[in-house]
Amino acid sequence: MITILSEADAAITLLSDPLTRRVLSSNSNLRMIANCAVGYNNIDIDAARKLGITVTNTPGVLTEATADLTMALILATTRRLVEGDNEVRHTGRCIWEPLHLLGTSLQGKRLGIIGMGRIGTAVARRAHTFGVEVVGVRSGESLDELLKTSDFISIHVPLTAETRHLIDQAALAKMKRGAYLFNTARGPIVDEDALCDALESGHLAGAGLDVYENEPDVNPRLLKMSNVVLAPHIGSATFETRSAMARIAATDVLRFLRGEKPLHVVT
Numbered sequence: 001m002i003t004i005l006s007e008a009d010a011a012i013t014l015l016s017d018p019l020t021r022r023v024l025s026s027n028s029n030l031r032m033i034a035n036c037a038v039g040y041n042n043i044d045i046d047a048a049r050k051l052g053i054t055v056t057n058t059p060g061v062l063t064e065a066t067a068d069l070t071m072a073l074i075l076a077t078t079r080r081l082v083e084g085d086n087e088v089r090h091t092g093r094c095i096w097e098p099l100h101l102l103g104t105s106l107q108g109k110r111l112g113i114i115g116m117g118r119i120g121t122a123v124a125r126r127a128h129t130f131g132v133e134v135v136g137v138r139s140g141e142s143l144d145e146l147l148k149t150s151d152f153i154s155i156h157v158p159l160t161a162e163t164r165h166l167i168d169q170a171a172l173a174k175m176k177r178g179a180y181l182f183n184t185a186r187g188p189i190v191d192e193d194a195l196c197d198a199l200e201s202g203h204l205a206g207a208g209l210d211v212y213e214n215e216p217d218v219n220p221r222l223l224k225m226s227n228v229v230l231a232p233h234i235g236s237a238t239f240e241t242r243s244a245m246a247r248i249a250a251t252d253v254l255r256f257l258r259g260e261k262p263l264h265v266v267t
């Protein structure tokens with residue numbers, strides 16, 4: 001990163017680029033970072049602020065795509081879609097049996113949404129149309145109640161010092177036996193080893209994940225489980241959304257270089 005940024009006045013970065021204090025202070029000409037993501041936990045914001053580096057992100061345009069992917073994970077996990085797909089491919093057959101690949105219905109169940117911001121609210125809208133009762137928390141206040149009463153829990157908070165391992169062993173133990181966990185936010189919000197324990201013991205029925213604690217690595221224990229659906233951080237991966245994100249990042253860099261205020265300033 002230091003070499004790549006050495007001659008830059010501004011840079012468009014990805015969520016996988018670590019913009020640490022050391023990287024940010026390595027080039028005194030660097031005045032702007034346009035992170036091509038809504039999340040910016042890859043950037044030391046405090047250091048950027050102190051160094052006078054403007055940071056922008058790409059909010060808004062990925063809300064619906066990420067909510068779609070969350071619903072896709074909820075449906076794929078509860079209806080065992082990946083297991084079914086694997087079976088058809090491997091056997092070359094489709095046999096109807098009364099008790100084969102039974103899953104869990106959404107109708108009448110309760111979905112707890114941790115983080116009722118833009119994406120959480122968009123997931124809630126979708127879940128309502130499936131007959132799901134939705135409860136949400138913005139802060140930690142009613143988190144315990146949500147954990148204890150929800151059949152499905154979906155995470156939509158940013159990764160911060162406060163939310164790192166928000167879903168740890170203690171939180172997982174509070175979840176209903178047979179509940180499902182979904183995470184399309186940031187991996188380190190969940191203690192992945194504790195999640196594996198909860199899945200292996202049967203306390204949780206399944207999980208749908210788009211993000212992982214140590215990306216790009218995925219916990220090998222998860223790879224062995226048939227009751228989890230694992231996506232490769234594709235929440236915003238539609239042609240429309242990724243184009244919109246790129247356009248926002250590029251537009252804000254151009255505005256900044258022209259001396260105008262960027263539209264999506266984080267610092």
Ligand code: DGY
Pocket residue numbers: 015036037038039040062185235236
């Ligand atoms: C984001 O923007 O933060 C997503 O995780 C990737 O699109």
